[in-house]
Amino acid sequence: MRSFASSLSPRTAATFLAVMTTEGLENYLVTPDTDSMNKAALSAAHAVTGKLAYAEELPDLHDASAMGHLFFRPGGTRASTTQTGKDPFSMAASLADMPTGSWVAITMRAPHRGLVRHEDRAWDRWIKGRIVGGTHHSLEPNGVIAHVAAASTSRTSVDSLLRQVAGDMHGFDLETRNVSFPRRWVIAQLLAAAVALLVAGISTRIAAPAISTAIPPDVTTQVGTAVMILAVAPVLAMLAYIVWGRRYQARFREGRFPLPRRRWALRTKPPTQGNDVGRAESADDFSTPGAKKRNAGPGDYPLDRGSFKLGALLPVGALAPASGSASGTSETGDRHAPAPLLRRIGPVIGLDALGQMVRLSARDLWAGIAVFGKPRSGKSYLLRSLFAFLMMDQQPLPRGESESVEQSESMLGEQGAIIAFESKSGQDAAEYQAWAKTLGKKKVHVFDLADPDGARIDMFSTGAAPTDRAAKFVDTMIYHWGPESIGAASAKTLRGVFTTALGIPTAVLEDAIATHPDAPMPAPVATPMSIAHALLGGYGDEFGVHLAETIRRHLSDVKAGRTGGDRETIEIAVGGLSELYGPTVKPAARIGLQKAPSSKVEVLMLAPHWWRTDGRVASFAEILRRHLRIVINSGATSTASGASDDNLRLPAAVGDALSGMLLYSLREATQDVCAGWEDQGRYVAIISDELSRVAKNSPDVIEWTRMQGRSFGVIPIFATQEPEQLSEDVRRTMFSLSTVISYAQENSDVASQIAKDFTGGATEGFEVVHPKEVMDLARYMTLVRTVVDQQRLNVFTAKIHPFEDDRDAFRDTVYPPETEQ
Template structure:
């Protein structure tokens, strides 16, 4: 097909000029694929016109005996201009006109259709359209091309809302359309409602005249027959006996046609520029603002270039027009052997990923429901089974710790991770962060040997800076939070809260609880008294030296001469950070805790569920994301302390995350370290994301640089282009349809073996959960 709008417009202009009014360009999806149909009234030159239109698209025309049955869809909608819409100078330069047909093909379900009826514009319509466009500064537009046509767009969907959505989405995909539009349901309901309301009003007026003589009018006796007649008209419109647009549509649908766009009713009001008017009597000057005037056509009619109806039925849609859903590629022979977990099935045979190369990470990318989470759960299950018998798979380390973050909020992944561990005959340490009744947790900031309270506080605030960013926690807030967390740690460690008399404070609370008080989030009085208790404890003979240091560092906030107003100003910025985390006090103050260091060293399988607990407890979305990011940051710190030399000694720590944006919401620092600098620590990352376009650019670039990519169905334009560009680096040819047309649970796998990158291939994910539950799953 011609890629230039000018070339396509030229060939389309000569092809479409002979079409009679009422010709319908139709795209519909059947059980076997897409059908692109041109339906015309019977006229002598029909075959030659159809041939010319097909030839202009480098396509073929075939005469058919029967048109598609458009009555299979009970709901029909048409495109309508939004009131007050103004044209935008949307260029067609560089546009790919096959995209319109591809978008339509991706949208349609079996039985659904989109149709465009066209006619020639009148001279006044063409003239008025040019005046209207020029008023808005649009002097180059496809509707100004020779032999432009007036089109009306309708769609049939499985329900009314979907039919309306189909019209709008189709219009938005038309290159250079440039108008704000909406969809409206084709139905006689408005006419029926209008006449029913009129009947009720007439009947009410007649009854009121009979009962209240004071308001009687001379012809009141005619209101009852008029009401009956109005109700009868409503019934006739509802049964589509009387002529209406809905009746016309229903009569044309069996013939594969939709109505011709009607002409505008009434006098057209042209746009007027801003001008100055002088009063003839007073001589005063008045500024009259510009007037946009009326839309030059009827609100359901649109003047478009002659090439757009052709693009509407372009058969250049690959999968949609009946060919394979995406290009198929042969599977590298090395992956047929059991070198790691199964990645999927190709030609009824399993293909595997390489355990030995997993240190370069795996990223699963795809839209919701495409299969990426199911893949991660299966990889977790495979590892759970294989780590009990490391020799069964080449390249698997002898010892493996496992950590999974379930951050989506529904807790479903946690349930599946636990079921896979049960299937493998192994134990899982599941931590439900939202559950206030749980007794066991993870001490994210443990007391390290020789670490002072000030050093501990700096580690805590560094983690906080990771989850909120350096702009949110600048140098001043960093120092304030460090000083407050240092004091809070000492208050918690030495039971200083029992010295407070203003109100009874718990002595077993977390440092976050006391930091929240020192930052006056519960009032200035309690914060001042808690500081006074700390200061009193610091002067005792047995007080540690760092307690006096903590009092000194808080003196800018609570020292002598600092007023309440000054204190409020000093803590204004950092107080919100602590108040956000203290709402999870049930997590920070659990009576029994283990550390990341212990869990890693013992090769435990750990699942962190920050979503809903089995008993219905939930965290708000922001707190869930903050805690998830905090846990990843502290896990990295523990890996640095605990996992030194693990790669060389045959040990590994596997980290799974089903939505990476929840663990790295503002910074790519940790993910970058895990990808580029953590090989010696035995780290292997298994991450997934459904919306890479929402990730910060650096993080998106890192994910696309992982050693293994499992690329599921994706439609977001920028992401699709980036992924296609990444695939072509392998030296093979890929295009956007290869990614957009993937089926559910089908993925393009790009991976490595023995350090060398292999050519990407397609694989289908079996129902691994079903195999597990049926007892038929095998490594």
């Protein structure tokens, strides 16, 4: 607010006006229509996190029948108050409970600092004589001279309202009273003077005969007549005062708020009261007994009694958005976007307060984007618009077809893989495909985890030998469930069974089922996962033992040449049986080793089709090398995205497990395939609409994308409903990303955490973000913290643009043909 106060002058005033209408509390800032004051108004709106909008006219201020002004009351008992720990916006909540039609206006100007009358010096001399320690809000730089007026339903209500305003200006320690114009005692004094003159004139004329011997009767009569005529002067003054007082009141009701009045006395007496009532001790307090002392007194109030010098922050509550019972809906104010983000430097995220397109820096996308938003807030909408930008950027138009230079150029390069993790439904996955059809010839492939006939991603493909592939697959399981859930013993057991499962043909399981009388029915799909499940006792210990024997017989057949196969690989697979099915392993010991790891494999077996090796299967390595664009959908399927049926759905635990393991597998494949991609102008964009599902227990992948992913061309874009859903390590990593975007949050603790990150180390001013700002964001409105060239910018608000309402106009919206203003 200090920057706002500095824009005022002794003849340029501004008024904070709070009016209670039938729609709730409305706050206005009334200033002259000049460039400097318009900028000052924007600064004030930022300071109170209010939404600035120009108003053609003020609401009707005539509804309230009674009106009053806050005046200094000499001789009152002062109560010292402090600003420490007090909420400067508490006045807003109090004003929200005013009766309908009531209003409060705080009009401010800068102090006069003339040679004859210097208000700052006079005030400082007076206030320092009243306080201990020399600290007071009015002594701060850029203090203002303020006048407070209020109107309500009755004089009693006005009196209460003015006391309430004075109490909510924390640090305001002057005794006050309610004054209305024209003041009755002034009228009474002038009327009494007129009556006194009239009585004196009449008495003089009556007494003329009695004093004729001393004064000629003609002289006495003339004097009496003159005195009676003089009685007209107080009457005229009274009438003029009444007219002035009514006009003065009318100016407030018409919204033409007058400047706070000046005191015209050339000199004012400073206070001489003792330290017991507040003045700092001086030499006079230690004079010898019997020495003559000055009479203690409060001194002369240095300003007009209807004017007060206030610290710049004290009146701010009259302008702040309210949150009281009658305030109506609260809404976060606009924070304008920094100028660098208005240039064509990357993807558009939305519109600022002036309707200008606000962008993120494409060159800084590698540093990551974190999005927080409650369900149906629009975060998925934002992620898809970022996906659309990447798709568009990969397919620039020929120069002859482009309507702007940027439409024919690529910022990030035309070679890039895009992998999106979608957790809601195939319908949402189909939106990605719709963008692809609109923006060019490149397709988007959807992998539905719940579709038994859909395309699949091979999660066993990394590594040459079965032991390597098994070890890496177990690592993906540890990433999802965490090292506490899969300890060293369980990991060893899992590596053994998956070494066996990945080293033998799946037909061996079919042979075991065909040759065992108590084989599982219906027979499971023969996959490496079902083999591991059987070896972990998933179909009973007897069948597990029978399967192990069948595997050993298969090795014997290969050795004897009775059947084909890679002998070395099968020998490695048989070696994996030693821990559970070695000659010395007892059933009780085997069950103890199987218990913990089998519970994880049981979850994965709830998606038996995902582990099939036939049909449409792709590896992440292939997806990355071919720069494909895929969506991994863990939600319900939809034929709109190419699924075999609608509303096929996996249990949440299964979808979360597969999504998390796929993210880890993607990281491993990226390290194998994408080394040096940044230098080659290639990238891997990883988009997740619900990070809590793919990084539930470990921050490893998220930290890697932020810290090491850049050299591999990784662009991380992650979203979640609220930080509290993430583990502490994952949450900390999310906030370390260079761009953080927040939609409205309902939980005050979550809002506080986001506000703390947005504020950084700032302690005051526009840089401070309040938790209430995060909670009061309107739908599709966001608070954004981002960087340009890794330089952090001020937080701003942006309303997400509805790109999906008109996909065909996307290029022209992001890169308009004409130069943006």
